[in-house]
Amino acid sequence: MQAKPTYHADGLLQIAADAAAEAARLIRTATGSRGSLVWEEKGSADFVTDVDRGAESAIVRLIRSRCPEASIIGEELSPEASIGGSGISFIVDPLDGTTNFLHGYPEFAVSIGVTIGPDLVAGVVENVTKAETFTALRNGGAFLNGEPISVSRQTEPSRALIGTGFPFKRHDLLERYARQFVEVSRHTAGVRRAGSAALDLANTACGRFDGFWELVLAPWDIAAGVLIVREAGGIVTDIAGRDKQIAHGAVVAGNRDIHSWLLRTIHDAGAHDIDTPQ
Ligand code: IPD
Ligand code: CA
Ligand code: CA
Numbered sequence: 001m002q003a004k005p006t007y008h009a010d011g012l013l014q015i016a017a018d019a020a021a022e023a024a025r026l027i028r029t030a031t032g033s034r035g036s037l038v039w040e041e042k043g044s045a046d047f048v049t050d051v052d053r054g055a056e057s058a059i060v061r062l063i064r065s066r067c068p069e070a071s072i073i074g075e076e077l078s079p080e081a082s083i084g085g086s087g088i089s090f091i092v093d094p095l096d097g098t099t100n101f102l103h104g105y106p107e108f109a110v111s112i113g114v115t116i117g118p119d120l121v122a123g124v125v126e127n128v129t130k131a132e133t134f135t136a137l138r139n140g141g142a143f144l145n146g147e148p149i150s151v152s153r154q155t156e157p158s159r160a161l162i163g164t165g166f167p168f169k170r171h172d173l174l175e176r177y178a179r180q181f182v183e184v185s186r187h188t189a190g191v192r193r194a195g196s197a198a199l200d201l202a203n204t205a206c207g208r209f210d211g212f213w214e215l216v217l218a219p220w221d222i223a224a225g226v227l228i229v230r231e232a233g234g235i236v237t238d239i240a241g242r243d244k245q246i247a248h249g250a251v252v253a254g255n256r257d258i259h260s261w262l263l264r265t266i267h268d269a270g271a272h273d274i275d276t277p278q
Contacts, residue, residue, distance in 0.1 A: 007067060007088060009114075009137050013122035016090065016112040016224075017135060019062040020126040023055035023094050023110045027101070027128050030054070034102060046169055047098055052076050055094035055110065063090050075220040083219075083246065086117045091223035091246060095128075097196030106130075111198035113223025113246065120246065123224030125202045134202040134228050142205050142231035151234035151255040152207035157265075160188045160258050163200040165214035173215055180213070180266040187265065197251075201225025204253050205232035211254030211262045215239070219246045226251075235259040239266070 030037075030051045037049040056076045063072055071084030074092040083089045090112055095101060097108030106129040114122040125134040134149075136142040142149050154160050162184055167173040185191050192209070194200060197217050204212045205228040223246050226236045237243060239250040241263055252263050 007116075009116075009121040009140070012067070012088065012114045012116075013124065013135060013137055015063060015066045016114055016122055016124045017126075017133065018066075019059040019090075019092075020110040020112050020124045020133075022062055023059050024126045024128045026055050026058055027051055027095060027108070027110070031101075031104075034104065037102070039102060043169055047102060048076055049098070049102070051101070052095045052098055056092060059090075059092050059094055059110075059112065073219060075218065079218075079220075083115055083118075089115045091115065091219050093198060093218075093220035096125075096198040096221060097194075100195045101128075105195065107194045107196050107199060109196050109198045109202075111220065111224045113220075113225075113227060115223070115246065120223065120227040120230075123227040125198045125224050125228060127199060127202075132202075134205065134224075136205075136224075136228040136231035138227065138231070140231065142228045144202075144206050149206040150232045151205060151229065152210045152258075154210040154255065155257040157187050157258065157261050158189065160210035160261075161208070162188050162191045162254075162258075162262065163203060163209040163212035164191055164193050165195075165197055165200065165217070166193060167214075167216045170216050176270050177215055180269040183265050183269040184213075184262065197221040198225050201229050201236075201251075201253060204234060205229045209254075211252075211258040213250070213252045213262055213266060215250045216248075217251050218248055222246065222251055226253075229253050237263065239263075 070088040073081045093111040121138045236253040
């Protein structure tokens with residue numbers, strides 16, 4: 001009988017990074033012909049194209065060839081798959097920022113997080129339009145193009161730049177979100193909505209954003225980014241302030257001071273009972 005291979009986190013990160021690089025290459029190649037793509041609407045303002053699916057297929061092929069026993073949870077092809085018990089899981093967003101991609105707005109990424117059992121052990125966010133690859137290994141730090149990164153040291157909300165995402169698929173949350181937005185805008189140096197949660201988290205990890213919050217996100221949007229922020233010294237929780245699990249729901253991230261201010265501020269503006277599965 002052949003012995004089963006043993007996987008280490010750095011080997012799993014390499015698989016994820018190679019898969020993300022391959023998907024990013026495919027997406028870049030498709031950029032020129034995006035005008036002729038068919039937009040399928042999965043839900044309100046939620047589109048998918050052959051580029052998303054083609055990128056995910058390429059990722060799945062590469063993972064299957066190098067780690068056949070892993071479970072794969074992918075946004076387009078296997079969204080209902082569950083994170084695999086005590087085994088290895090790859091949690092894949094083949095194109096985070098599809099709407100940006102479709103409009104040629106250059107902010108989109110490939111995101112792959114890896115878990116063993118319940119623990120995130122590796123993550124990669126590859127910015128498709130810039131030469132930027134964010135990676136992290138559990139207890140091994142976070143990196144941008146191989147250089148260590150850390151969250152910002154900003155402690156003053158009035159100087160902080162905050163990333164966010166709008167709950168555009170949950171119109172019932174828009175007004176509550178708007179109240180949070182008003183309070184955060186009122187007390188900070190600025191709020192940005194770029195359209196890729198994976199990049200928002202990566203930008204928080206390297207200190208470009210001092211904090212980030214969004215009410216409605218999926219496991220594939222955040223799996224890699226959560227580890228990258230934590231390994232960069234940041235905090236990532238749900239809206240109740242509990243350590244964020246890789247599940248559907250809200251995310252609040254940042255350096256320790258800005259995270260706790262952000263959590264308090266959005267709470268005071270009305271946030272209770274938002275963090276239910278969507
Ligand atoms: C979306 C992006 C966006 C966030 C949405 C996500 P997609 O992912 O991350 O920033 O606001 O909630 O669904 O659909 O482009 O992969
Ligand atoms: Ca996404
Ligand atoms: Ca996507």
